[in-house]
Amino acid sequence: MIAIYSIENFDRPSVASDCVVFGIDVEESECKRSLKQRSLKILLVKRGEEPFINHYSLAGGFVRRGETVEETALRELGEEAGVAEPKIINFGVYSRADRDPRGWIISCAFLALTKTVSLCTADNSDAIEAHWLNFKYDDTDGEKIILTDDRQSIVINYKNHVPEENILAFDHAKIIYDAFMRLRDEVVNHDLIFDLMPPLFAVSDLQQPYEIITGRKTSPQNFRKKILSKIRETEFFDERSAHRTSRLYEKIQGE
Amino acid sequence: MIAIYSIENFDRPSVASDCVVFGIDVEESECKRSLKQRSLKILLVKRGEEPFINHYSLAGGFVRRGETVEETALRELGEEAGVAEPKIINFGVYSRADRDPRGWIISCAFLALTKTVSLCTADNSDAIEAHWLNFKYDDTDGEKIILTDDRQSIVINYKNHVPEENILAFDHAKIIYDAFMRLRDEVVNHDLIFDLMPPLFAVSDLQQPYEIITGRKTSPQNFRKKILSKIRETEFFDERSAHRTSRLYEKIQGE
DNA sequence: TCAAAAGTGTTACCTATACACCCATGG
DNA sequence: CCATGGGTGTATAGGTAACACTTTTGA
Numbered sequence: 001m002i003a004i005y006s007i008e009n010f011d012r013p014s015v016a017s018d019c020v021v022f023g024i025d026v027e028e029s030e031c032k033r034s035l036k037q038r039s040l041k042i043l044l045v046k047r048g049e050e051p052f053i054n055h056y057s058l059a060g061g062f063v064r065r066g067e068t069v070e071e072t073a074l075r076e077l078g079e080e081a082g083v084a085e086p087k088i089i090n091f092g093v094y095s096r097a098d099r100d101p102r103g104w105i106i107s108c109a110f111l112a113l114t115k116t117v118s119l120c121t122a123d124n125s126d127a128i129e130a131h132w133l134n135f136k137y138d139d140t141d142g143e144k145i146i147l148t149d150d151r152q153s154i155v156i157n158y159k160n161h162v163p164e165e166n167i168l169a170f171d172h173a174k175i176i177y178d179a180f181m182r183l184r185d186e187v188v189n190h191d192l193i194f195d196l197m198p199p200l201f202a203v204s205d206l207q208q209p210y211e212i213i214t215g216r217k218t219s220p221q222n223f224r225k226k227i228l229s230k231i232r233e234t235e236f237f238d239e240r241s242a243h244r245t246s247r248l249y250e251k252i253q254g255e
Numbered sequence: 256m257i258a259i260y261s262i263e264n265f266d267r268p269s270v271a272s273d274c275v276v277f278g279i280d281v282e283e284s285e286c287k288r289s290l291k292q293r294s295l296k297i298l299l300v301k302r303g304e305e306p307f308i309n310h311y312s313l314a315g316g317f318v319r320r321g322e323t324v325e326e327t328a329l330r331e332l333g334e335e336a337g338v339a340e341p342k343i344i345n346f347g348v349y350s351r352a353d354r355d356p357r358g359w360i361i362s363c364a365f366l367a368l369t370k371t372v373s374l375c376t377a378d379n380s381d382a383i384e385a386h387w388l389n390f391k392y393d394d395t396d397g398e399k400i401i402l403t404d405d406r407q408s409i410v411i412n413y414k415n416h417v418p419e420e421n422i423l424a425f426d427h428a429k430i431i432y433d434a435f436m437r438l439r440d441e442v443v444n445h446d447l448i449f450d451l452m453p454p455l456f457a458v459s460d461l462q463q464p465y466e467i468i469t470g471r472k473t474s475p476q477n478f479r480k481k482i483l484s485k486i487r488e489t490e491f492f493d494e495r496s497a498h499r500t501s502r503l504y505e506k507i508q509g510e
Numbered sequence: 511t512c513a514a515a516a517g518t519g520t521t522a523c524c525t526a527t528a529c530a531c532c533c534a535t536g537g
Numbered sequence: 538c539c540a541t542g543g544g545t546g547t548a549t550a551g552g553t554a555a556c557a558c559t560t561t562t563g564a
Contacts, residue, residue, distance in 0.1 A: 010269060010317050010319070011319070011320045012267040012268060012269050012270070013267060013270055013318065013320075014265060014267050015267070015268055015270060015361060034541080034542090035541080035542065062265050063268065063350070063361075064265070064266070065266045065268075065352070065359055066352045067350075067352075068350040068351055068352075069348050069350045069361070070350075090347060090348055092345060093324050093345055093348060093363045095318070095322075095323040095324045095325075095363075096323055097320070097321045097322075097323075104320055106270055106318075106324070108348050185444070189440070189444045202543085203543080203544090204542075204543080218526090218527075219527080219528075219529085220542080220543080220544090221527095221528090221529085221543095221544080221545085221546095222526070222527060222528075224543090224544070224545095225525090225526080225527095226525090226526075243533095243534060243535045243536070243540090243541055243542050243543070244533060244534035244535060244541090244542065244543045244544080245534080245535085245543080246542080246543055246544090247543085247544090290514080290515070457516090458516085458517090459515075459516080473553085473554075474554080474555075474556085475515080475516080475517090476516095476517080476518085476519095476554095476555090476556085477553065477554060477555080479516090479517075479518095480552090480553080481552085481553075498513085498514060498515045498516075498561060498562045498563065499514090499515060499516045499517080499560065499561035499562060500516080500561080500562080501515080501516060501517090502516080502517090511564105512563105512564090513562105513563095513564090514561100514562095514563095515560100515561085515562095516559100516560075516561075516562105517558105517559080517560075517561100518557105518558080518559075518560095519556105519557085519558080519559100520555100520556085520557080520558100521554100521555085521556090521557105522553100522554085522555085523552100523553080523554080523555100524551105524552085524553080524554100525550100525551085525552080525553100526549100526550085526551080526552095527548100527549080527550075527551095528547100528548085528549080528550100529546105529547090529548090529549105530545105530546085530547085530548105531544105531545080531546080531547100532543105532544085532545075532546100533542105533543075533544075533545095534541100534542090534543075534544100535540105535541090535542095535543105536539105536540095536541095537538105537539090537540090
């Protein structure tokens, strides 16, 4: 009934690792007195070749023999985007036969979080164009994800994951949607927010990203208490900020 | 720097889907007055061929062209174990170069939950031997998983995922460990316990499985209140049980 | 009648929320 | 000074733990 298996007897797919990279961007505002604006950014790569030439796509590439899919993801993040030491989490495998016009290609999808958006805005790589786009999730009127760069907004509608204009390559719109939902889940249940933060941070550095990702709002006072059990105060202060200087905290290890 | 890609230029791995199948077994006790004993079971397949002949392994098989990895998992569950309509969740990809002596084989790992352990004890299939083993997790003295069949106990130690005697094939010990941790997480955070239950169940049907999986114990009274918000009472009762008949509930849809 | 499970109610405690209030500092 | 964010305290609501208690039914 089940034939004796030789791995030569079967067709084999190509396997790739694709990364949905998130980071927090801090706009140093002109007025020192107002609260620093923090936003959630996603790293996308403008494709330089067919198929989907000039479309945005996820950073990623093919798995080489001898390499794990995690190693592939980390290697591609370094090569394509100069993202160093991200936290990566495998959250899905995409394998529909029609997902890639080049042929049978299965993709292992990774959620990747970096602490250092501003530093590596990816003008390091030569041919590859990596961009940090602004990421917004809005479920007030149906579920929508809005990605914004200098020139345009890309809307990912939940109902039809592939946007009409096909600005995103392959099935990457759905992968991005799934990645954000996993990110939300991990931030709520496993404190993954800290993997988007530098080693030292103020309480207010946490709140905006936390609220953007989880979609839940609270007052600064209550947010402080909620998060205080998970962080430890240090002797350092954020001198740059205006008004009362804010104490810097670090994550309590564990989990 | 990055060569123009043709999928013919690269080596391709074989890709498989492997399933860690969990189910709840109810022992109809001889004495009607005592509480039915429920236990967590895991489905393993005794291999009939090399490598790892006669070792236990996960149910699984190779992905065929035109098929998604989910379809592969469901197909193999039907073929090898007669498990029908399980809930499956992809929780990882295993790709270490040395994980399979036959060659370069990447495995997509699925958590699979079935509502009907007792019915399909898998004497349906011919050559393939599928068995439900008792599953126990114990972290009182280091982390251990203990799998038990009629004749033996297999101990998976967290520190060295591959047990010394190599009773489990390939890297399946680690996959099983990871699967249980994901199961625990999903039961705590996303009410996945209901996917191990038939459509109608008593409150006490929930408690033992919930406690085995999460490792948290409470009194029957408090457990009732905790989950009462997630279930809806029906007009049916469990007549078979002794003493006061227990009302049957159903899951409240949503999530 | 009694043991054992089903189910209800009470109290204490812990955490999340709402809100009032003081502190520090650039403008 | 005062607007704005940093930070503390207090009252209230909701959920969980501990435990006492009633109901039901097989043996």
